[in-house]
Amino acid sequence: MTQDELKKAAAWAALEFVKENTIVGVGTGSTVNHFIDALGTVKDTLVGAVSSSEASTARLKELGIEVFELNDIDALDVYIDGADEINAQNEMIKGGGAALTREKIVAAVAKQFVCIVDDTKLVDTLGEFPLPVEVIPMARSYVARELLKLGGDPVYRQGVVTDNGNVILDVYNLNITNAKQLETDINQIVGVVTNGLFAMRGADKVIIGTKNGPQIK
Numbered sequence: 001m002t003q004d005e006l007k008k009a010a011a012w013a014a015l016e017f018v019k020e021n022t023i024v025g026v027g028t029g030s031t032v033n034h035f036i037d038a039l040g041t042v043k044d045t046l047v048g049a050v051s052s053s054e055a056s057t058a059r060l061k062e063l064g065i066e067v068f069e070l071n072d073i074d075a076l077d078v079y080i081d082g083a084d085e086i087n088a089q090n091e092m093i094k095g096g097g098a099a100l101t102r103e104k105i106v107a108a109v110a111k112q113f114v115c116i117v118d119d120t121k122l123v124d125t126l127g128e129f130p131l132p133v134e135v136i137p138m139a140r141s142y143v144a145r146e147l148l149k150l151g152g153d154p155v156y157r158q159g160v161v162t163d164n165g166n167v168i169l170d171v172y173n174l175n176i177t178n179a180k181q182l183e184t185d186i187n188q189i190v191g192v193v194t195n196g197l198f199a200m201r202g203a204d205k206v207i208i209g210t211k212n213g214p215q216i217k
């Protein structure tokens with residue numbers, strides 16, 4: 001099976017976590033795009049969705065799924081999203097598609113975070129994938145210098161502006177042994193909006209696309 005077929009299998013398996021007559025939290029990325037396609041097949045049973053990016057919002061609307069503003073809802077049962085890396089503690093690196101901040105906000109509201117990944121995303125130690133950090137544009141050089149002090153090698157993601165109007169620094173060469181601490185430390189740097197570590201709020205369930213079918217843990 002190709003990596004995309006594994007993503008698709010994990011994404012469609014996530015439908016079992018979607019309850020009738022609810023609003024579903026929807027993440028961003030190529031794995032989630034498969035999940036949105038799956039949601040389209042059950043759209044008549046849903047109230048609608050809350051989205052973590054302009055790209056996912058457009059795709060949901062194309063399929064006729066109503067998209068609600070997060071500020072207009074009180075609670076969210078489930079949030080379904082992909083990841084760039086995930087470890088055995090269900091801590092993740094996210095933000096390869098620059099959607100990390102809105103993803104972290106929707107994940108914070110949701111009662112349950114279901115992560116959908118192909119099995120290439122499983123790692124023993126987070127950090128081989130460069131850690132995305134969303135930064136206020138005028139703080140970019142300052143934040144980069146502070147990230148160097150934390151032991152990483154930040155690289156400006158040229159040409160990318162987030163849905164929030166900010167920029168991304170991708171931090172290479174981090175060997176992340178304490179993800180919660182690093183998540184907290186990076187968030188303390190003035191000018192950082194969010195970093196792509198999802199450790200303080202990790203996934204509650206993981207659906208892994210494998211050649212033997214989707215596995216839930």
Ligand SMILES: O=C[C@H](O)[C@H](O)[C@H](O)COP(=O)(O)O
Binds near residue numbers: 027097
């Ligand atoms: O900003 C993007 C998100 O965090 C994605 O969930 C993550 O990059 C995984 O994307 P994909 O499913 O395309 O591998």
